[in-house]
Amino acid sequence: MFNFYEFKFQQTDRLRLLTCGDSMLTFYNCPLENKFAxxxxxxxxxxxVVEGRKVWHTAHGAFDLKRGDCVFIRKGATIVEQFFDGSFCLVIFFITDxxxxxxLKTKSKPINGEWRHYNPVIxxxxxxxxxxxxxxxxxxxEAKMMPDESLVELKFKELxxxxxxxxKNEELRxxxxxxxxxxxxxxLQRVMNDNYCFNLKxxxxxxxxxxxxxxxxxxxSKLFGTTPGKWLLEKRLKHSMRLLTSEDKTVSEAAFESGFENTSHFSRAFKERFGISPMAARQQQLV
Structure with a gap:
């Protein structure tokens, strides 16, 4: 799993970047490589999205983005599904919390909103x-000269x-x-619940x-009463069980979508936790 933000800074020979502190804007024409990233x-x-289509797969569902779509993607992990029937081009703003x-503190009229569950893609x-x-x-x-950073900052604030x-942007507000x-x-709880099924360090x-x-x-430890490693393993195994028994995923698909590095490690951990192999759990559901 690679860092999307840092990856963009390494593509200066292929992309036009406009920066403002840690925030960054880029016009990105994505080459088609792997089916999933x-x-x-x-x-x-x-x-x-200027052109093309991609699907952002998250712990809370899939989000199909097509030409003309505009979305806010919360910080965290995702699996991006690519399609090989055309190019994909987008304008992307990275914006820090x-x-x-x-x-928002500069607004003359503060915005209001109730706390609730937020989709990873809004x-x-x-x-x-x-x-x-x-x-x-x-x-x-398209301009030959780079705009002053103070102007870029104003454009970020404008957006x-x-x-x-x-x-109409009720959820984002x-x-x-x-x-x-x-x-x-x-x-902290939101970060973990949104990203436990991804293979992050x-x-x-x-x-x-x-x-x-x-x-x-x-x-x-104070919040969950256990270590991050133990909590992540338990959450991932329960998620994989749901994928195998409720969504008819294969063993390799369940392992991948639950954040395990390989199927052999996944199978050992699964059997130790549930007493049966992932394949046996899947077959019991199919009977």
């Missing part, structure tokens, strides 16, 4: 203002304030409120929850 990002990102918070209402905004950004990629002002208000314990989970590795382990 395991990615994660420590920062949120907003995507506007801190940048969102500081921008649809943005593509009204005329949003459409014009993206059209204006394309000009910066955040534009989507936050639209009452509510999520923005949670960034301003929710306790750190709630944030503990350092990545710590980064997603804005903690050092030692602080992450300490806070995790």
């Amino acid at each position: 395991d990615i994660w990002s420590q920062h949120n990102y907003i995507i506007y 801190d940048f969102i918070r500081e921008t 649809t943005i209402n593509k009204n005329e203002t949003v459409g014009l905004f993206y059209s204006s950004m394309l000009a910066y990629f 955040i304030l534009t989507v936050a002002d639209d009452p 509510s999520y923005f409120c949670s960034l301003l208000q929710e306790p750190q314990s709630v944030s 503990l350092e990545a989970y710590a980064q997603l929850s804005n903690r050092s590795l030692s602080a992450f382990k300490r806070d995790f």
